[in-house]
Amino acid sequence: GNSVTQMEGPVTLSEEAFLTINCTYTATGYPSLFWYVQYPGEGLQLLLKATKADDKGSNKGFEATYRKETTSFHLEKGSVQVSDSAVYFCALSEKGFQKLVFGTGTRLLVSP
Amino acid sequence: DAGITQSPRHKVTETGTPVTLRCHQTENHRYMYWYRQDPGHGLRLIHYSYGVKDTDKGEVSDGYSVSRSKTEDFLLTLESATSSQTSVYFCAISEGGRGRPNYGYTFGSGTRLTVV
Numbered sequence: 001g002n003s004v005t006q007m008e009g010p011v012t013l014s015e016e017a018f019l020t021i022n023c024t025y026t027a028t029g030y031p032s033l034f035w036y037v038q039y040p041g042e043g044l045q046l047l048l049k050a051t052k053a054d055d056k057g058s059n060k061g062f063e064a065t066y067r068k069e070t071t072s073f074h075l076e077k078g079s080v081q082v083s084d085s086a087v088y089f090c091a092l093s094e095k096g097f098q099k100l101v102f103g104t105g106t107r108l109l110v111s112p
Numbered sequence: 113d114a115g116i117t118q119s120p121r122h123k124v125t126e127t128g129t130p131v132t133l134r135c136h137q138t139e140n141h142r143y144m145y146w147y148r149q150d151p152g153h154g155l156r157l158i159h160y161s162y163g164v165k166d167t168d169k170g171e172v173s174d175g176y177s178v179s180r181s182k183t184e185d186f187l188l189t190l191e192s193a194t195s196s197q198t199s200v201y202f203c204a205i206s207e208g209g210r211g212r213p214n215y216g217y218t219f220g221s222g223t224r225l226t227v228v
Contacts, residue, residue: 021150033214036219041221042221042222043219043220043222044155044202044204044217044219045219046217046218049216080120089154089155098143098160098162098172098206099157099160100216100217101154102147102154102155103154104152104153104154105154
């Protein structure tokens with residue numbers, strides 16, 4: 001079946017550090033890939049997405065590239081801020097299907 | 113103007129009692145979902161709906177039932193609550209349909225349910 005694997009957290013960084021959160025997936029065919037962010041006490045918000053190989057999703061300084069050869073969709077940001085502290089979820093959906101499969105989430109803590 | 117609202121936001125209930133959580137949307141989206149979020153498990157799909165009166169099970173559906181009598185409302189019922197159902201429950205909506213691209217979900221703010 002389809003699955004998503006994320007790196008264990010928490011990831012602890014100082015402000016302005018470079019961020020990478022790893023995400024790999026297992027799926028039949030070529031799924032759509034997503035990153036969601038959850039701030040404390042809130043629901044998940046769509047951060048970025050990519051629908052085909054080599055696509056790069058980007059939003060608010062975050063980027064992720066759909067790598068078919070390594071089945072990965074790693075999240076990166078060049079300079080994190082304290083306000084980026086949150087839980088980040090990688091997710092996939094099979095083409096033509098609406099259900100999303102989520103990873104377990106990675107907590108990011110950014111200190112001043 | 114939230115587009116999707118969940119009620120209640122918090123609930124404490126006793127073991128063995130029935131509980132109903134409500135999800136209401138104003139976006140007229142076809143698909144609606146109920147997930148539960150637990151530490152170490154991420155989000156797990158309980159049930160989903162692809163139209164009025166059309167529902168299907170997710171990966172953790174035991175002990176839960178759903179109903180969708182109107183496009184805008186999707187109800188999740190715990191028929192006899194147990195301590196293992198203590199969790200945060202999220203509703204989500206999506207537009208699109210089978211065979212169409214997945215544009216991603218919009219999530220509600222969640223319901224924190226405690227079963228004592």
